[in-house]
Amino acid sequence: MKIHFIGIGGIGISALAQYMHFLGHEVSGSDMSDSHIVKKLKKMGIEIVVPHNASVISNQDLVIHSAIIKENNVEIVEAKKRNVSILSRREALKDILKTKKVYSVAGAHGKSTTTAMLSAIFEEADVLLGAESKAFGSNVRFKQSDTLVFEADESDASFLNSNPYCSLVINAEKEHMEYYNYDSEKFFGAYKEFINLAPFKVLNAEDQFLSTLIDEIEATWLYPSKDITNIEYFLKDDEPYTRFTLKDLGVFEVWGFGEHIALDASLAILAALPSKDVEQIRSLLVNFKGIKKRFDIVGKYNDLVVVDDYGHHPTEIKATLSSAKEYAKLKNLSKIVAIWQPHKYSRTYDNLEAFVECFEGVDELVILPVWAASEEEIAIDFAKEFAKYNPTFATNVLHANQSVTLLDGMQELKTYKDGFIIGFGAGDITYQMREG
Numbered sequence: 001m002k003i004h005f006i007g008i009g010g011i012g013i014s015a016l017a018q019y020m021h022f023l024g025h026e027v028s029g030s031d032m033s034d035s036h037i038v039k040k041l042k043k044m045g046i047e048i049v050v051p052h053n054a055s056v057i058s059n060q061d062l063v064i065h066s067a068i069i070k071e072n073n074v075e076i077v078e079a080k081k082r083n084v085s086i087l088s089r090r091e092a093l094k095d096i097l098k099t100k101k102v103y104s105v106a107g108a109h110g111k112s113t114t115t116a117m118l119s120a121i122f123e124e125a126d127v128l129l130g131a132e133s134k135a136f137g138s139n140v141r142f143k144q145s146d147t148l149v150f151e152a153d154e155s156d157a158s159f160l161n162s163n164p165y166c167s168l169v170i171n172a173e174k175e176h177m178e179y180y181n182y183d184s185e186k187f188f189g190a191y192k193e194f195i196n197l198a199p200f201k202v203l204n205a206e207d208q209f210l211s212t213l214i215d216e217i218e219a220t221w222l223y224p225s226k227d228i229t230n231i232e233y234f235l236k237d238d239e240p241y242t243r244f245t246l247k248d249l250g251v252f253e254v255w256g257f258g259e260h261i262a263l264d265a266s267l268a269i270l271a272a273l274p275s276k277d278v279e280q281i282r283s284l285l286v287n288f289k290g291i292k293k294r295f296d297i298v299g300k301y302n303d304l305v306v307v308d309d310y311g312h313h314p315t316e317i318k319a320t321l322s323s324a325k326e327y328a329k330l331k332n333l334s335k336i337v338a339i340w341q342p343h344k345y346s347r348t349y350d351n352l353e354a355f356v357e358c359f360e361g362v363d364e365l366v367i368l369p370v371w372a373a374s375e376e377e378i379a380i381d382f383a384k385e386f387a388k389y390n391p392t393f394a395t396n397v398l399h400a401n402q403s404v405t406l407l408d409g410m411q412e413l414k415t416y417k418d419g420f421i422i423g424f425g426a427g428d429i430t431y432q433m434r435e436g
Contacts, residue, residue, distance in 0.1 A: 002059065005029040006075050007066030008048060009038045012153060013089050015128045015139045016064065016096065021046060022142035030056055030075060054078040061085065064092045067156045068374075090158035097163040100126070100148040103271060104162040106194060107170030108154070109316050110264045112291055114170055115151040117254065117268040120288040121281050125149050131310070132292040152194070155179060159194045167198035168271050170264065172209040173315060178346070195219075202271045204263065220270050228262050233326045238300065240327055249278050255290050257323035295323060298434050301402045303418035305333060308433040312343035312426040314354035320422070325361060328420040335363035337416060339397055339406075339433075341425030342370040345378035356385055363419075365389040366406060368396065371427025397423065397432040404433075 005017045008029030014037050021027040021044065030049045031038050038048055049056045057063070057078040063086045069076065079086050087095075103122070105115040112131040119127040120135060127133070127141040130151040152159035155176040172191045180187040188209055195201055201219035203210050214221065222228075230245040243253050244262040246269060254265040265285060272281050290296065299306030307324070311317040321338065328336050338359055342348040348355060348370060359365050367382050382391070394406040394413055404421045406413040423433040 001061040002026045002028075003062045003064060004057065004060045004075070004079075005064050005066075006052065006073060007031055007069050008041060008046075009033065009035045010066045010068075011037065011130050011139060013064070013066040014041060015130070016089060016092065017041065017046065018044070018138070018140040019096070019126070019128060019142065022140070028056065028060070057082060057084065062087065064089060088156075090156050090161055093158055093161040094163070097148065097150065097161070099146075100163065101146055101165045102163050103147070103149045103166045103168065104152040104159060104164035104194075104198070105150065105168045105170070106152040106154055106159050106191070108173035108175045109313065109319070110170045110260060111151050112310075113256070113261070113294055114168065114264040114268055115149055116291050117265050117285065117288045118168075118271060119149045120286075121268060121272045121276060121284045122147060122149055123284060123287070129291070131294065134289040134291060135287055154190065154194075157190045160190065160197070162194075164194065164198035166200040166202060166271050167195045168202045168267055169195060169207075169210060170204055170267060171207045173207075175313065200271075200274065202267055204267065220273075222263075222266055222270060224259070224263050224266070228259075228266055231259060231262050233257050233330065235330055239297075240295070240323065250282070252282055252285060254285055255288050256295060257326045258319055259322070260319045261323070293430050295320060299399060299402070299404075303334065304402065304404075304416065305331060305420050306399055306404055306433060306435075307420070307422040308430050309422055309424050310426055310430070311424045312347070314351050314358040317355075317424050318358040320424070321359070321361060324420055324422055331420070333418070333420045335419040336361070337364040337366065337419055337421045338362045339366040339368065339394075339404075339421065339423040339429070341368040341423070341427050341429040343426040344373050345370055345375050345380070349378050349380060352380065352385060356388075359386075359389060362389070365391040366397075367391045367393050368425070368429065371425060371429070373427070397429070399433055399435045 003025050008017050009031035017027050028047045030052045032051050034050045052075050054074040057075050063079045105111045116133045125147040126143050126145045127149045129139040132139050152162045203219045205221040205223045227247050232243050240257040242261045245251050246266050293310040296308045298308050309320050311320045396407050398405045403415050403417045405415045423429045
């Protein structure tokens with residue numbers, strides 16, 4: 001087929017585009033900007049137009065668009081004129097995944113990490129990720145397998161179209177509530193439907209919502225507080241690792257620090273157990289090397305470590321800072337500096353109290369301007385709300401010459417040459433934190 005992807009630079013839809021390309025379809029695309037993902041796809045031989053242009057719609061068999069693309073997009077309008085079939089990414093998933101044995105991983109937090117861990121264990125499987133795995137340097141791995149490890153997305157309920165053989169749910173904390181019209185019953189109902197779609201279910205028994213289903217749903221339940229024991233953290237070749245005991249299955253080691261890392265790994269292990277020998281799982285799990293933008297060590301010097309992290313929700317930031325404290329202690333680093341780029345006014349406003357609390361324990365807090373993601377501005381008095389941290393307000397960050405500098409426009413505010421410097425956010429902070 002000839003398939004055109006509108007919004008091809010998005011992490012989720014770019015995975016589908018690559019997958020269809022590997023399957024032998026003729027793939028093209030368009031996006032608003034020439035992002036690093038777009039450049040990567042172009043190198044693969046995929047023809048991409050920037051920005052959107054009606055002229056790219058000609059004789060395609062199918063147009064697939066990302067969730068943010070509106071009905072008045074010029075390419076959507078042209079495709080309708082030409083009677084080209086149009087599907088959202090959510091709708092397209094149903095057809096793309098319908099013949100696969102899908103291990104579908106869902107949750108508000110940790111799903112990229114858990115999916116990547118599962119992909120390390122199922123080394124023979126195809127993988128579609130919502131992030132880039134460091135192990136295979138992409139958000140897609142193509143092995144021509146009948147088994148597919150998939151990062152499922154609850155933001156538009158597209159996980160309901162993922163054809164799950166195994167539904168693995170880490171947590172079901174409220175996120176993306178605008179899609180569900182701020183209706184909790186509708187939101188949790190979608191999770192319950194997703195879980196029940198799969199014949200094999202692996203669930204975190206201590207999640208607030210999932211715990212209400214214990215007597216109702218037959219599943220492999222993980223009780224983190226009692227099933228995961230003897231957690232310890234260590235450095236191997238200066239990289240962070242967690243060692244833990246899972247039930248009566250023995251000791252496992254996995255890249256990363258934190259109780260949440262042990263939890264994610266344990267769920268992946270339990271999902272693989274019916275198909276893999278436990279010793280095989282133990283040895284394959286060590287092939288997980290982390291994922292880009294999740295506790296991503298982007299600079300390591302004598303007395304300075306620089307980390308980029310995608311955390312943009314208080315729960316994520318709190319968990320990652322716990323890991324940061326362990327790492328800084330083992331490396332004997334002088335201080336922890338958190339640089340936060342709030343992502344979306346709505347998320348920041350709705351979770352303001354939790355954001356204020358989640359930075360507890362940092363030595364310094366730096367706040368960048370809100371990454372609006374096309375939202376209207378909401379007035380938030382950051383100086384007042386975060387006063388207890390005496391935060392520094394900067395416009396951007398420069399990582400160069402083995403140091404990190406805070407800038408207000410072109411003016412240098414402060415330069416760090418030592419300590420543990422970690423950037424949080426889902427906006428362009430990820431590029432600022434990388435050495436340039």
